Amino acid sequence: MGETVLIDEEEEKKEILRRYRRLLRRAKPFLKDxxxxxxxKAFLTAAEAHKxxxxxxxxxxxxxxxxxxxICASEIGLGTTSIISALLHDVVEDTDWTLDDVQREFGSKVMRIIDGLTKISGVPGESMSEQAENFRKMLLTLSKDTRVILIKLADRLHNMRTLESMPRHKQLKIASETFYLYAPLAHRLGLYAIKTELEDLSMKYREADEYNFLVKKINDSKEERNRFIRNFIRPFQKTINDLGYNVEIKGRPKSIFSIANKMRKQNIPFEEVYDLFAIRIIVDVEEDNEKAACWHLYSIVTDYYxxxxxxLRDWISIPKTNGYESLHTTVMTNKGQWVEVQIRTRRMDDIAEKGYAAHWKYKDGSSESSLDIWIAKVRESLEQNDMSAIEFVDDFRSNLFQExxxxFTPKGKLITLPNGACALDFAFDIHTEVGGGCIGAKINKKLVSLNTKIKNGDQVEILTSSKQKPNEGWLKYVITSKAISSIKDYLKEEKKKAASEGKEIVLRKLKQIKLDLNNDTISRMMAYFGAESPLDFFYEVGKGKIDPKDIKKISEVKEVKKPKRKADIVDEVVHATKKAKEVNSELLIIGDNMSMVDYKFANCCKPIPGDDVFGFVTVSDGIKIHRTTCPNATELMSNYGYRIIKAKWTSQQEIAFLAGIKVIGTDRLGMINNITQIISNDLKVNMRSMSIDTDNGIFEGNIKVYVDDTSHLETMIHKLESVEGIESVYRFDLFED
Known part of the structure; x- marks a missing residue:
């Protein structure tokens, strides 16, 4: 820390100008007047404000x-207004410029975009999550001006590219938030190149070992891959050229994150991931002739393979909601390998890489794209939702990544729904009233119940009745936000009606026993009947669940404990976090008897010494230690970054930790004996349980063992891998039994 870094200001000024000129060169083709x-002007303003x-x-x-x-100009293809807004995006937040100054100097469009990009100030409010509130605020401007989100993605991409210099806990928080929210958002807006890079960079910081291992593997196999691609293309390239098509053919490796995902899901090593790369054929052709050209190229490729x-995926006839168009097929080579081939035109490729911004470039004013329809839906759910920011973010997220x-309707209109939607979702998509009165459906002319899932190509006819009303049970199987919010709105209205009837009854009863309806009597009634809120209490009376005759018994209630307000809980958490951070300013040391803070190990991921971990301050249960790869970690770090504490293991560890190992292989006599020999005798490890399953000669065992730390576990895994007949051994996540 002590060394002084000499700064060459002249060199820096030159570099700033170099970068500015590079930006101008990129923007030049579309600059007007x-x-x-x-x-x-924007550049000079920003340079001065941040000097x-x-x-x-x-x-x-x-x-x-x-x-x-x-990034806005080159990788997303945005124009002048966005470039100006991007140059100024931090001035209101970080310098003494105000939104009024921006409006005066650069107009209201730029001001609105910058307002959308400026974080809300203040400590976490009722939502208990500043991050979620900021995200919600930004989305509110999405409905007015999509450029806000696109600039935000460019900002996030640059932050991820320069994350190296951040402290570790910040890296984890920012990488988790990126993976949890911004990568799915880029996917939804059709920005595939950015989505992929954000996922890969998130993985680089969240799972560094795995990431570096895969980068090395991909680089090592580069030469071999290029040779394979050249040989694969050669046969059909000549035919395509002879037919006069102007094409570009390239092989591109799959993203590191998607390879890791495949290895994890299918539990296979790198060498067995069959579609490590895809071949992309991009053809230059007039828009009227696009479909025919793509199918013609498909027929040529499938003449050879x-x-x-x-x-086969045809997103040319029915593009994805985010505007993605392409023809995908997987073909078998003469060496017995599967290869994915993507066929598309230059326009489609532009939209696939640049997403929403390219969409506008090619759109004729008349047609409303499915992306515009999606944005209208987001706007709708933002306007009618009074759920907390975190609930909103989770709901929004679940709608981002769904396939x-x-x-089709009976008249043949196409309806696009998220995968897993049921007939009731379909009904609400048509209209809120159709959904509310839905009693059943006919799918492909066959009568089915409301919760029947819809499959691709189904024709759905909704049956309604004026007597039908939404009920609580419907929330169990609808998945679209339109259906969920419509049902919740209806139930809320019903609850309010019943509650106001209940209030009338309570007032009459209190009059008889000469009591006023004030805070004290309401608190007594809530305490006596165990109601969560006044609304719940009145509702229960209105619905007849509480007998009005019992109200007179409230005079027996002496001292009334005030229920905790949300704000008090927030204060408690903020206080607990502060206290925990004061005791361990930099780091929570785990496994040290000297620790002055209570911590527990989270049941969702069962950390053991050596795992990469962090501490999370809970409301009533002290600090919970989670693995950074825990299924819940991403969400915790994204939504509650301020409650995260860095944590590290000490070396002197005397406790044994429970871990799970899965062993798969071919069954033979003495196999179990060999396994227990290694665990109990060679390594002197205690086993808690062992369950073995053999099916047609395949042996599968789940073993729970007590180990000291991750290296102890690794040693055991390596030893077991050497047993004859064992195909694979790996750690599996233990959840609370």
């Missing part, structure tokens, strides 16, 4: 807005 002047600021990397702060603006009939199913 006064645009260059305005961009220059004394530096980033964590030690570089001048202005590098960041310049890079964000460059046999396609897998189950893996879609396509179904």
């Amino acid at each position: 006064n645009d260059a002047k305005e961009i220059r 004394d600021m530096r980033r964590k990397t030690g570089e001048p702060y202005i590098y960041h807005p310049l890079e964000v603006a460059y 046999t396609p897998n009939p189950d893996r 879609e199913v396509y179904a």
